[in-house]
Amino acid sequence: MSVLRRREIPMALYIIVMVYLILSNYTGLGKDVAANIRSWGIAIATFAALIGVISISYIHLLKIYRRRAGWPYSIVLFTCFIVYFVVAHVYTPGYNWIINNLSIPLGAAFLSGFNTLGVIFRGSRVRSIWSLLIVISVVFTALFMASVGPVISPAIVSVATWIKDYPTTGVFRAVTVGIGIGLLMLVVRAILGMEKSYLGEM
Amino acid sequence: MARKLKPEFEDSIVMLLFIVVASIPMAVPIGIPVQVDAMTNKLYNIIENLPDGGIVLYDLTILNWFTNFQSDIAILKQILRRVRTGELYLVIMNEDTGSIMGIDKAWNTLKLGDLQYGVQWVWLGLVPGAENAEAAVAANVWAAKETDHYGTPLSQLPLMQRFHSIKDLVLVCTGMNTSPDPPCRQFGGKGVPLILQNGISTIPLMMPYVEAGVIVAYMTPGLQTAGYEKVLGELGLATSFADAQSVTVLYALLIMVLSNIMYYRRRRMKK
Amino acid sequence: MIDWEAFMFPIITLMCWSILYRHSPLWDIVQHAIVGLSLALTLKFMLDFIRGNMIVPLSQGSIYPAIVGLTLGLLTWLRLAKSTRDFSYWSFAIMTGIGTAICAIGTVGPQILSQLQVASWVSGDPFTNLNNFIMWLSTVGTLCYFIFTFKPGGIPGAFFKSANALAYVGRIFMMLAFGTTLGSLIAEMAMMGITGYAYYYVRPPGSYILAIGLVILVYDIYRRRETFFTST
Numbered sequence: 001m002s003v004l005r006r007r008e009i010p011m012a013l014y015i016i017v018m019v020y021l022i023l024s025n026y027t028g029l030g031k032d033v034a035a036n037i038r039s040w041g042i043a044i045a046t047f048a049a050l051i052g053v054i055s056i057s058y059i060h061l062l063k064i065y066r067r068r069a070g071w072p073y074s075i076v077l078f079t080c081f082i083v084y085f086v087v088a089h090v091y092t093p094g095y096n097w098i099i100n101n102l103s104i105p106l107g108a109a110f111l112s113g114f115n116t117l118g119v120i121f122r123g124s125r126v127r128s129i130w131s132l133l134i135v136i137s138v139v140f141t142a143l144f145m146a147s148v149g150p151v152i153s154p155a156i157v158s159v160a161t162w163i164k165d166y167p168t169t170g171v172f173r174a175v176t177v178g179i180g181i182g183l184l185m186l187v188v189r190a191i192l193g194m195e196k197s198y199l200g201e202m
Numbered sequence: 203m204a205r206k207l208k209p210e211f212e213d214s215i216v217m218l219l220f221i222v223v224a225s226i227p228m229a230v231p232i233g234i235p236v237q238v239d240a241m242t243n244k245l246y247n248i249i250e251n252l253p254d255g256g257i258v259l260y261d262l263t264i265l266n267w268f269t270n271f272q273s274d275i276a277i278l279k280q281i282l283r284r285v286r287t288g289e290l291y292l293v294i295m296n297e298d299t300g301s302i303m304g305i306d307k308a309w310n311t312l313k314l315g316d317l318q319y320g321v322q323w324v325w326l327g328l329v330p331g332a333e334n335a336e337a338a339v340a341a342n343v344w345a346a347k348e349t350d351h352y353g354t355p356l357s358q359l360p361l362m363q364r365f366h367s368i369k370d371l372v373l374v375c376t377g378m379n380t381s382p383d384p385p386c387r388q389f390g391g392k393g394v395p396l397i398l399q400n401g402i403s404t405i406p407l408m409m410p411y412v413e414a415g416v417i418v419a420y421m422t423p424g425l426q427t428a429g430y431e432k433v434l435g436e437l438g439l440a441t442s443f444a445d446a447q448s449v450t451v452l453y454a455l456l457i458m459v460l461s462n463i464m465y466y467r468r469r470r471m472k473k
Numbered sequence: 474m475i476d477w478e479a480f481m482f483p484i485i486t487l488m489c490w491s492i493l494y495r496h497s498p499l500w501d502i503v504q505h506a507i508v509g510l511s512l513a514l515t516l517k518f519m520l521d522f523i524r525g526n527m528i529v530p531l532s533q534g535s536i537y538p539a540i541v542g543l544t545l546g547l548l549t550w551l552r553l554a555k556s557t558r559d560f561s562y563w564s565f566a567i568m569t570g571i572g573t574a575i576c577a578i579g580t581v582g583p584q585i586l587s588q589l590q591v592a593s594w595v596s597g598d599p600f601t602n603l604n605n606f607i608m609w610l611s612t613v614g615t616l617c618y619f620i621f622t623f624k625p626g627g628i629p630g631a632f633f634k635s636a637n638a639l640a641y642v643g644r645i646f647m648m649l650a651f652g653t654t655l656g657s658l659i660a661e662m663a664m665m666g667i668t669g670y671a672y673y674y675v676r677p678p679g680s681y682i683l684a685i686g687l688v689i690l691v692y693d694i695y696r697r698r699e700t701f702f703t704s705t
Contacts, residue, residue, distance in 0.1 A: 004559075004560070005560075006622070010562040010565070013563055013566045013570055014567070014573075015570070016539070017571055017574065018573050018577075019574075021574035022574050025578045031341075031342075035342040035345035036538040036541070037340040037567075038334065038337060038345065039329055039338060039538055039539065040542045040545055040567065041334040041338070041547060041567070041571035041593040042329065042331040042334060042338055042542075043526075043543065043546045044331075044542075044546055044564050045334060045335075046330045046519050046522050046523060046548060048565075049515055049567070050515075051490040051549060051550065053512050053515055053519075056508065056512060057512070062614045066666075070560040073501045073502065073504070074505065076502055076505045076506060077505040077506070077509040077512075078509065079509070079567075080505070081504045081509040081512050081513045082513075084513035085513040085516060088250070088513065088514075088519070093350045096306065097477065099303045099306055099307060099544050100307055100477070100478060101481040102480055103475045103514070104304075105482045105522070106489075106503060106507040107270055107485050107491035108512065109485055109490070110489060110507060113609075114662075115577055115663040117217055118217075120458050121212075121213060121361045121457050121461050121506075124461060124462070125462055126462055130648050133648035137651075137652020137655075138455075138652045138653075139455060139458075141652065141655075141657055141660070142451050142657075142659040143455070143509065145364075145402060145424065145451070145660035145665060146425060146443070146444075146660060147235065147236050147428070147444045147447070147448045147649075148448035148451065148452060150237050150668070151234055160653075160656075160678055161525070162604075163649055163653055164602050164653055166611070168409060168653045169410055169413050169611075170608040170609065170610070170612040170614075170646060171611050171615045171647050171650035172406050172407060172609025173410040173413070173588045173611075173612045173615075174430055174611075174612045174613075174616045174619070174643075175513060176383070176410045176411075177585055178585060179580075180580040180581070180584035181384065181585065183576050183577055183580045183584075184581075186573060186575060188557075188577075189678070190573055196509075197569075198562065198566055199562050199565075200562075201518045205703070206703050207701060208701060208702065211701045214495075216492065217493045218494070220667065221490070221667065224663075224671045225671040228671040228672055232551065249556055266665070267660075268672075269664045269665055271699040299514040299518045300514075303516065314632035327518075329517045330522060333572065333575060333576065334571055334572055334575060337575040337578075347526060348529070349525040349529070353525050355530075386584070387576060387579025387584060388579050389573075390579075390582070390583040391583045401661055402658075402660045402664065403654065403657045403660075403661045404657075405657050406650060406654045410588055411583065413608075414583070415587070416583040424661070424663070439672070443664065447660070447663045447664050450662075450663035451660055451663045452658060454659045455659075
C-alpha cells in the first residue's frame with residue numbers, strides 16, 4: 001500500500017498524460033484517446049469544484065457547532081444554500097425569481113469597481129517623470145473610452161488610438177511572448193520532474 | 203488641538219460622491235452623442251458576411267449583467283437575426299454557472315422561445331474546466347459533453363450532427379471579463395474567426411492578438427456596446443449608461459487632479 | 474404584479490455598499506448570502522453535469538470513458554481525509570498534465586509565433602513605417618527590460634550596456650502602456666455596475682429606498698461624528 005502512496009506515481013501520470021496529448025496533437029495519432037483524456041479532465045474539474053462546496057460547508061458547520069464569532073451569518077449561508085438548492089429542483093418560478101432578484105444583483109454589486117477609485121485617489125500622484133507619463137496616458141485613454149472624449153477634442157481620439165495601437169500593443173506583445181515562453185518552460189520543468197506544485201510542494 | 207479626517211473616511215466620501223455623480227445623468231440625461239468606432243463596424247460586418255448555413259459557437263464565461271452581459275446580448279441579437287432567417291445556426295456553451303443565469307434572464311429579450319430548439323440553436327449548457335473545456339470542445343465536442351443543458355443526448359439534436367469540432371464552425375465568440383489568453387490559445391489560429399467580448403480593461407491585453415490576426419474583432423462594454431446598439435438599431439441598457447459613464451470618467455480624472463493638489467499642498471505644509 | 478427587481482436591486486445594492494461607509498451586519502449578511510447561493514448553484518449544475526454525462530451513459534451501457542472519468546473524479550474526494558490524501562494527487566496530476574499540455578499546444582501559434590511577426594518598416598508611407606518601427610522598438614525594449622536590467626561586469630558588460638539602453642527606452646513605452654491599462658480600468662470602473670444601479674435609484678421605488686438609506690446614513694454619521702477624526 002505504501003508503494004501506491006509514492007510521489008513518483010502522480011509525477012509519472014502528469015508527465016505521461018502531458019507528453020501523450022502534445023505528441024497526439026502534433027502527429028495526429030491517438031486522437032480518440034486524447035479526446036477521452038480531455039473529457040476526464042472535465043470530469044475531474046467537476047468533482048474538484050464539489051470539493052470546494054464540501055470544504056466551505058464543513059468550515060461553516062464547524063463554526064455553528066462551536067459558536068465561533070460570526071456563527072449566525074453561517075446560518076444565513078446555509079439557509080440560502082438549502083432554500084436555493086431545493087427550489088432549483090422543485091419549483092422553477094421560484095428558481096427564476098431567485099436568479100433575477102437575488103443572484104444577479106448580488107453578483108453585480110460585489111463586482112462594483114470601487115477599488116479602482118481608491119487606487120486613483122491614493123496611487124496616482126505624480127512624483128517623477130515616469131508617473132507623469134502614466135498619468136498622461138491615463139487621461140487620454142479614459143477620455144477616449146467615454147463618449148465625452150471626442151466631444152472635448154478629436155485630438156484625444158487620435159492620440160489615445162495611437163497610444164493603444166502602437167506602444168501599448170508592442171509592450172503587451174512582449175508580455176504575451178514572455179507568458180508563452182514561460183508556459184513552454186513549464187513543460188520542460190515538468191518533464192525534468194522539477195514541477196511539483198500539484199503535489200502541494202513548492 | 204487640530205483635527206484631521208481619518209484616511210478611510212476620506213475614501214468613503216470619494217466613493218459616495220462617485221455614486222451621486224453616477225446617478226445624476228440617469229435622472230437628467232445629457233445626450234452626449236455616441237460615436238461608432240472602426241472596431242464596432244468591423245465586428246458588425248464580420249457577422250453580417252458570415253457564409254450562409256454556418257454554425258456559430260458562443261462561449262459565455264461570466265455574468266456581470268449591466269456591463270459585459272449587455273455586450274453579449276447585443277452580439278447575440280445580431281447573430282439571432284440571421285438565425286431566424288435560416289442563414290446561421292447557433293450553439294451556446296457556458297463555462298460558469300453565472301452565465302447560465304444570464305441566459306435565463308435574457309431569454310425574453312433575445313426571444314429564444316421563438317426559435318426551433320435543436321434545429322436552429324442548441325444550448326450545450328455548462329462545460330466545466332475553463333481552458334480545458336474550451337480545448338475539449340474545440341477538438342471534439344461530442345467527447346466533451348454527452349448532453350445539452352436540458353439533458354437531451356446530443357445524438358437527438360439535428361444541429362449537433364453537423365458540429366463535431368471547431369473546424370465545423372464559421373465563427374467562435376467568447377464572452378468573458380478576464381485575460382484573453384485561454385480562448386486565443388484554444389480557439390485562435392485554427393482557421394476559424396474568433397471574436398472576443400471582454401472587459402474594457404483587457405483591451406491592452408487583446409491588442410497583440412488583434413494585431414496578429416488571432417482575434418478578428420472585439421467588443422467591450424460601455425461606449426463600444428452603445429455604438430454597437432446604435433448600428434443594430436436596437437438601443438439597450440448600454441446606450442442609457444453612456445452619459446453616466448462619461449460623467450463618472452470625468453469625476454475620476456478630477457479626483458486624480460485633486461489628489462495631486464492635496465498631496466503637494468500637504469507636502470508643502472510639512473516643510 | 475409587484476416588480477420585485479425594482480425593490481430587490483436597490484436594497485441589495487445598499488446592503489453591499491454599506492461597506493463603503495463602515496463594516497456592518499448588512500455587509501456580512503450579503504457576503505454570506507452570495508456564498509450560499511453560489512454554493513447551491515455550483516452543486517446543482519455540477520450534479521446535473523455528472524448525472525447527464527457520466528451516470529446516464531453508464532446506465533445505458535456506454536461504460537468507457539464515463540467510468541474512468543467518474544473514478545478519477547471520485548478519487549479527488551480522497552483529498553478530504555488526511556490518510557487518503559496521497560491518492561487524490563493521481564487525479565490532480567492527470568488534470569494538471571492535461572492543463573499544461575493544452576496550454577503548451579495552444580501557446581506556440583497564437584502566443585509566440587504570431588507575436589513575432591513584424592510589419593514592414595520600409596513599404597508604405599513614412600508615418601506607417603515609423604509606427605511599425607515604434608511597435609517593434611516597444612516590444613524589444615520591453616523584453617530587454619525584463620531580461621537585461623542588471624549590470625554584469627567585464628566583456629558581457631559592454632553588450633549589456635546597449636541592452637540596458639534599449640531597456641530604458643522600453644521603460645518609457647511601458648509607462649504609456651500601463652497608463653493605457655489604468656485608463657481603461659477607470660472607464661471600466663465607471664461602467665462596472667455603478668451606472669447600472671444608478672438606473673434603479675432614480676426612479677421609484679428605488680428612489681424611496683435610497684431616501685430611507687440616506688436618512689439612516691445621516692443619522693449614523695451624526696451619532697458617530699467624533700469618531701471620524703484623529704487629533705494632530
